[in-house]
Amino acid sequence: MALPTFLHQANKAKQTEAKLFVGSMNRAQQAYFVEKSSFTISIDELGIGINQQTNNYEYVSNVDPSGTIVTNNGRSLTGTLKSYVGVTYLxxxxxxxxxxxxxxxxxxxxxxxxxxxxxxxxxxxxxxDWILLPI
Incomplete structure (x- = not known):
């Protein structure tokens, strides 16, 4: 019984990484927009010091064709974790x-x-079908 509980807690901790990183990407996109009047797909240009890929997640930003919505992805790379998406829009x-x-x-x-x-x-x-999380 203790092992499944431990594994569940370990996965929750790994998912916290993605929530924090995607939230940071959202806030950085807001700051970037204030400075440049546009969003960016470059994680490096956001200046938040996160890697585009970790052991558990890939981080990618996509700007919609209108340039008014950016999607910040924390895509799970393993079969045991959830993925996260941040949306920053005008x-x-x-x-x-x-x-x-x-x-x-x-x-x-x-x-x-x-x-x-x-x-x-x-x-x-x-x-x-995705779940809106409180920020």
């Missing part, structure tokens, strides 16, 4: 009669464990 709002651009982020968890697939969002919601 939202136009009017404040005191002036139109402003806000960057909004969400974090999503795959519904199942296993080797993940890269996601590219063209909308501001989680991929189908």
């Amino acid at each position: 939202n136009l709002v009017t404040i005191a009669g002036t139109q402003e651009t806000l960057t909004i982020t969400i974090l999503c968890e795959s519904p199942a464990i296993g080797i993940g697939t890269l996601q590219t969002q063209t909308s501001t919601i989680c991929p189908t």
Whole structure:
């Protein structure tokens, strides 16, 4: 009984890496947009010091054709972990009669464990059947 519990806790710790890294990618995309008025697919350009691949995850960013949504992937490379996706997108709002651009982020968890697939969002919601996580 103790071994399955230990393995479950070990996998949760590994998944925490992906949640933290994808969350960092989301925040870095927001900062990058403020500075450059665009999103980037380069993990290195985000300046957050994470590797594009670890033992358990591959980290990849994709920008949609409109340039208004970036998908930050933490794709599981093993059959025992969930994948994670961060979506950073632009939202136009009017404040005191002036139109402003806000960057909004969400974090999503795959519904199942296993080797993940890269996601590219063209909308501001989680991929189908994925779980929206609190940030």
